[in-house]
Amino acid sequence: MEGDPVILHTNLSEILNDDTILWGFGPKESVISQIARKNDLTSVFATDEVSFAGRLQVDHKTGSLTIRNTRNRHSGQYKLTISREKTTSRIFHVDVFDVVVETDGVKSVSVTEGESVILQNDATELQKDDLIVWRFGDKGILLAKIDVETNKLSLNHADERFRNRLQLEQNGSLTITNARPEHTGLYEVQIRGRESSQRFLVSVSADVGWSSTVIAGIVLAVLLLAGLLAAVVIYYRRRISELEKQVAEEEKVEGMEGRTVVLKTGTTLQNGDEIKWWFGDDKNPPITQNSEWISTDADTSCDVSDERFRNKVQLGGGTGDLIISYIRTIHSGVYKVQISGKTRIKNKRFIVTVNVGIVSVKVGQSVTLETNIEIQEGDLILWTFGVKNGLIVKAESGATSISESFRGRLQLKDLLLNGSLTITNITNADFGHFQLQVLNSERNRFRRFNVIEASTEKKVRESTEMISLLSEEGVD
Structure with missing residues (x-):
């Protein structure tokens, strides 16, 4: 189910010296994790590709893989490859289903017909991998869903009762505009990944006009609001002073x-x-x-x-x-x-x-990705390409394998010296990220390069600088 962890077991009691374990995902078997053990020390790599970033955990003893806080997009084929005296592999098929909500505790919300119902999500700050789901009624009708990581939002426009009435805020709060008595019922929200949930019992009553009690209540609310605004002004003055001190440090x-x-x-x-x-x-x-x-x-x-x-x-x-x-x-x-x-x-x-280092080249020319890593005996060398980290070169213990798409176009004379790679006859399909992993018993070293078409270099660098600037401006 979405938000739950998935554990893929190697069935090894422990990783032995000189073992190499690769975890691949999808039809292209893109490498998402690599584990190597030499001289009783284990080195581990986990991909930073956005779909899996921060979600992968590797058992250093057995090599088993845990995918935390899963989403539907993590469904698919996973391949385990274990290299010992001989190489063995296993296939896992993972299906991640939609959310089924379980909650406890109920909050009462009462409004008059024609008003808006605002159901506040109590989570003060959302995490980037939160998944927020709203449901209605005993049957758990899905009203709205937002994936904070991808910023993907969906609303239920099929149900006539809620059509064009739902608003889902970025903090996960739900608003039902122009409420009607038919909107009375139980509403549930759950934040998957942290097991946080809330329930609201909403009552929408017919509009019967304002009574003297209501008017008195409004006057009292205005007075309270004035006092609250004064407190807010004082708070933010103090907060601004604190921020000014922080900027100086x-x-x-x-x-x-x-x-x-x-x-x-x-x-x-x-x-x-x-x-x-x-x-x-x-x-x-x-x-x-x-x-x-x-x-x-x-x-x-x-x-x-x-x-x-x-x-x-x-x-x-x-x-x-x-x-x-x-x-x-x-x-x-x-x-x-x-x-x-x-x-x-x-x-x-x-x-x-x-x-990431930017390297520009023209179509038809050659490019050398210089890494300046000192290769040692027993190192496992892996070059991958693209957002899915497709394996293009693997070198270990004198044996080298090359991906079919790059065969005949790679020069490997420096690969076993410093990890550098030369790619000849560049095509449009070769533009993207190349990553080197060098694993041994003591550490996991890597380099990454963004290979771009020469005519776009200025635009790419300006875009990178702008993203960096926006990130700095967004810091509280």
Whole structure:
């Protein structure tokens, strides 16, 4: 069901040294995850393709794959390939069904005929992978649905009772305009992925005019509203003052995919200090923290609460700087650090933008994607192409395989030296994203390139700069 997790099991008791596991999706078997184990250490890659970004979890012991908070689009064929002494594969068929709502607790809402019914979604902030569903009546008639991640919204125009009356806000609240007695009944909303649900019992009564009691109530409401407005003005003045202070402690950082980015605290930590780093909403748990700092000059690896940062984060010795290795575009966003000591509390924010390298070439020419990664013995080398990460080159232990669509057009003389790849006789079908993954027992290194037609380079770069600018302007 949409919003539920799906677990695909390898049936391995554990991953052995020199094992390689590939998970593919769809008819083209696009690579969504790779697991390799060497010298008792396991390295893992999960795709950042938008359909799966932030949803994949890999069991480091068995290689089993979990897809969190599923949608209908995750239905399809998954292929598991396990390379040991021999290569074996298995096919999984996954069907993700529509939502069936289960709720508890009821709120009463009463309006007069002709007024609007506003059913407020209590979730203060929506997450990017939330799926919001509204239903009506004992039969659970689907009224509206919005997928926050894709911003896709659908309303029930087939039911005559609700035709041209439904409005679904971006925060998930539902409005029924020009209500009629036939709209009386039970309404249900559920946010899939976080198991949040609400029920509303709506009563629409006939319009019988205003009584003196109603008029007195309106006068009282106006007085209360005036007091509320005064409180709001005071609140926002304070909020603006707080934001001005935050801007003064804000730093913008840009980096390229596959490189290392360091977010500098600008201070020296003392013994006993507490340091916390957040990514995105600071109401969520910190991605990493140290509750009692011990002075050291060495950078230290740390546990993380967010799978996107697994095996990528260190805290800088002496300063608590956040060091993000092999950074990716999914790591773009707002970071916040808080340092608390006996005599101080320091806060600082960072706006991080991660870009993909752009390489321009003309049709018919050759292009070399230079990675400058030192290849070591036993490394697994994978080059993929396109938004679905279709595998085009795989090299391991001296054996190399090439995709049929690129066969005869690749030069691999530097592949086993530094991972670089040359593509000859470029066609229009070759424009897009190429990604290199180099996996070994210690780490997972990668590079990504956006290969574009030479005549469009200026337009692409301007578009990238504009997106970066809009992202910065959108930060609260």
